[in-house]
Amino acid sequence: MASVTLKNVAKRFGHFTALEELNLSIGDGEFLVLLGPSGCGKTTTMRMVAGLEHPSGGEIRIGERLVNDMQPKDRDVAMVFQNYGLYPHMSVEQNIGYPLKVRGIGKVDRAAKVRIAAEKVELGPLLARKPRQLSGGQRQRVALARVIVRTPQVFLMDEPLSNLDAKLRVTMRAEIKHLQHELGVTTIYVTHDQIEAMTLADRVAVMNQGRIQQLGTPEEIYDRPANLFVAGFIGSPPMNLIDGNVSEGRFRAPGVSLSAPDFRGSGVRVLGIRPEDIEVVDPQGAEIAGSIYAVELTGESNLVTVMIGTNRVIARAPRSWRGKIGEKAGLRPESTRLHLFDRETGMRIEPDGVRRVAGK
Numbered sequence: 413m414a415s416v417t418l419k420n421v422a423k424r425f426g427h428f429t430a431l432e433e434l435n436l437s438i439g440d441g442e443f444l445v446l447l448g449p450s451g452c453g454k455t456t457t458m459r460m461v462a463g464l465e466h467p468s469g470g471e472i473r474i475g476e477r478l479v480n481d482m483q484p485k486d487r488d489v490a491m492v493f494q495n496y497g498l499y500p501h502m503s504v505e506q507n508i509g510y511p512l513k514v515r516g517i518g519k520v521d522r523a524a525k526v527r528i529a530a531e532k533v534e535l536g537p538l539l540a541r542k543p544r545q546l547s548g549g550q551r552q553r554v555a556l557a558r559v560i561v562r563t564p565q566v567f568l569m570d571e572p573l574s575n576l577d578a579k580l581r582v583t584m585r586a587e588i589k590h591l592q593h594e595l596g597v598t599t600i601y602v603t604h605d606q607i608e609a610m611t612l613a614d615r616v617a618v619m620n621q622g623r624i625q626q627l628g629t630p631e632e633i634y635d636r637p638a639n640l641f642v643a644g645f646i647g648s649p650p651m652n653l654i655d656g657n658v659s660e661g662r663f664r665a666p667g668v669s670l671s672a673p674d675f676r677g678s679g680v681r682v683l684g685i686r687p688e689d690i691e692v693v694d695p696q697g698a699e700i701a702g703s704i705y706a707v708e709l710t711g712e713s714n715l716v717t718v719m720i721g722t723n724r725v726i727a728r729a730p731r732s733w734r735g736k737i738g739e740k741a742g743l744r745p746e747s748t749r750l751h752l753f754d755r756e757t758g759m760r761i762e763p764d765g766v767r768r769v770a771g772k
């Protein structure tokens with residue numbers, strides 16, 4: 413096991429810059445998730461750590477070793493690909509044992525190690541099958557077993573759950589988390605699914621357009637998004653973002669006049685409120701009021717969309733809440749859970765008036 417360090421790493425494809433000056437330190441045994449929309453540079457980052465892409469600049473270290481010019485096979489990393497990359501003509505047993513075979517491990521030793529790995533992912537009875545005789549979830553577990561059959565310094569996982577149905581994804585998510593915890597191997601995991609990121613990660617690096625927008629624990633990213641991009645990307649439904657103005661400790665926008673003594677200074681701002689931090693109340697005297705646009709029962713709660721001026725604001729109300737489209741409603745946000753951003757720079761403004769720098 414080892415730390416992984418990327419220092420000023422850049423990647424250009426011809427004239428196109430996929431990554432600029434990426435700096436990232438992943439601790440020994442840490443589970444780091446790279447999260448971001450399609451094309452933000454997640455896979456490229458991971459492929460550079462694996463040695464499948466060469467950086468255009470900067471340094472990549474695994475432990476103390478500078479690996480920029482090292483062959484993938486010499487890096488001691490194991491990678492799970494999105495499409496699993498199983499060999500169709502090999503049995504499950506041969507697929508799992510392949511990384512041991514190429515390292516010259518003898519047959520008897522190999523069989524024992526394959527059995528242990530297969531049992532960890534509950535594939536014991538399926539060792540003789542070929543990949544085509546397996547379900548998607550079983551194939552995914554073969555790919556996982558092939559990675560854990562030896563203990564590399566680093567696991568690299570590129571959207572390993574994306575081909576599975578929703579139910580299996582949840583089961584496998586827990587399985588991956590459990591395995592990584594048990595094995596304690598430093599892991600870099602790529603996904604565009606924020607739930608996967610939040611549930612799996614020790615820390616999340618939120619990326620957009622080749623840059624890290626914020627690096628932090630799931631709690632930090634959820635509680636204090638560094639900028640409007642992160643605010644809008646994390647959360648389901650995402651944070652409500654309302655354009656307005658702050659002056660004299662009050663945020664104002666059409667339909668909104670919200671007293672917030674912590675809102676120092678004045679200027680054009682974006683107010684952020686998560687749906688789960690809003691209570692739906694009587695419109696009489698409410699600081700935010702409008703008419704109900706939609707009500708959706710999700711099972712455990714009601715998502716209530718209220719038209720506030722030209723904004724649709726979503727609140728998560730209890731399951732027992734009752735209201736109808738077209739009725740007036742007030743919204744009361746939890747005053748300690750308001751977020752404020754500078755409209756121009758998109759940066760978070762802390763209650764003390766300090767602008768936060770992304771990624772710090």
Ligand SMILES: Nc1ncnc2c1ncn2[C@@H]1O[C@H](COP(=O)(O)OP(=O)(O)OP(=O)(O)O)[C@@H](O)[C@H]1O
Pocket residue numbers: 425428430448449450451452453454455456457604
């Ligand atoms: N070999 C290549 N040649 C040219 N451009 C490339 C190449 N590989 C990747 N890119 C570009 O680099 C950017 C980052 O790609 P990358 O695959 O890292 O994104 P991603 O965040 O992993 O996206 P996805 O979630 O869709 O896999 C994209 O704009 C992509 O088009």
